[in-house]
Amino acid sequence: MPVPSSAATCDLPSAVRALRGGGVIAYPTEAVWGLGCDPFNQAAVRRLLDVKQRPVEKGLILIAGALAQLDGLVDWSGLAAERCAEVRASWPGPHTWVVPATAAVPRVVTGDHDSVAVRVSAHPTVVALCAAWGGVLVSTSANLAGQPAVTAIDQLDPELLARIDAVLAGEPGGRATPSTIRDARTGAVLRA
Numbered sequence: 001m002p003v004p005s006s007a008a009t010c011d012l013p014s015a016v017r018a019l020r021g022g023g024v025i026a027y028p029t030e031a032v033w034g035l036g037c038d039p040f041n042q043a044a045v046r047r048l049l050d051v052k053q054r055p056v057e058k059g060l061i062l063i064a065g066a067l068a069q070l071d072g073l074v075d076w077s078g079l080a081a082e083r084c085a086e087v088r089a090s091w092p093g094p095h096t097w098v099v100p101a102t103a104a105v106p107r108v109v110t111g112d113h114d115s116v117a118v119r120v121s122a123h124p125t126v127v128a129l130c131a132a133w134g135g136v137l138v139s140t141s142a143n144l145a146g147q148p149a150v151t152a153i154d155q156l157d158p159e160l161l162a163r164i165d166a167v168l169a170g171e172p173g174g175r176a177t178p179s180t181i182r183d184a185r186t187g188a189v190l191r192a
Contacts, residue, residue: 009153009169016132023165024048026142026156029063030094030123031175032149033142033156035164036063045108048138051163053145059111061096063139064120065130073136074118075100079184087184091120092127094179098190109138119179125170141178149178 010018015025022044024037035052037044039062049056064070067088076084078100087097101116110116119139121127130137141149142156150156151172161167181191 010166011169012128012132015129015166015168018166019044019133019137021165022047024051024163025166025168026161026164027129027168028123028125028153028170028172029139029179030121030126030173031178032151032172033153034063034139035142035160036129036137036139039109039136039138040106042106042108045106045138048140049108051160052140052143054140055111056108057112059113059117060109061117061119061139062105062109062136063126063130064118064136065092065127067091067120069130069135070118070120072104073102073116075102083184083187086187092122093120094122094173094175095119096179096181096191097184098181099184115185117181123173125168129168 018025019038022041024035024044024047026033026035035048037048039045062073096117096119098115098117101110101114105116142160143150144157144160180189182189
């Protein structure tokens with residue numbers, strides 16, 4: 001059941017129930033409100049992409065609350081040892097890395113890429129959500145494609161709110177900009 005446009009919030013158990021039911025939720029991240037769902041539920045991911053009006057080809061970020069939650073999803077052997085060390089040393093924190101993906105990552109998440117963008121968050125709400133959920137979640141900004149990212153709950157678009165299942169109570173972490181995105185193979189900055 002979608003949340004009302006007044007942006008009523010729910011608690012952690014309710015958000016996890018929505019995810020387990022194939023739902024799409026909004027939740028606070030380091031800087032902005034994010035949209036998330038079960039990355040292994042193709043229907044949920046496609047619904048999230050439809051809500052956001054984002055093309056599947058672009059791919060999505062996976063967010064974790066602990067490094068171990070990326071086990072089996074990241075092909076660490078596809079990176080040089082010093083690149084692995086740099087990626088791991090940046091977490092937990094607001095650093096998203098594009099890394100080689102294993103075959104376990106669904107194509108609806110990787111899009112047209114052989115890689116996947118991943119982040120291990122230090123945000124307490126994200127850490128608690130991933131722990132309660134039991135793994136990684138899709139993480140994309142909670143705005144329609146082409147619109148500015150949302151830093152306050154009252155900025156969430158009513159059209160978007162009407163199409164999702166839950167809004168997890170909390171506040172973004174206060175970071176001024178969304179996470180930095182870098183290519184783990186080269187170190188190149190893709191988004192500052």
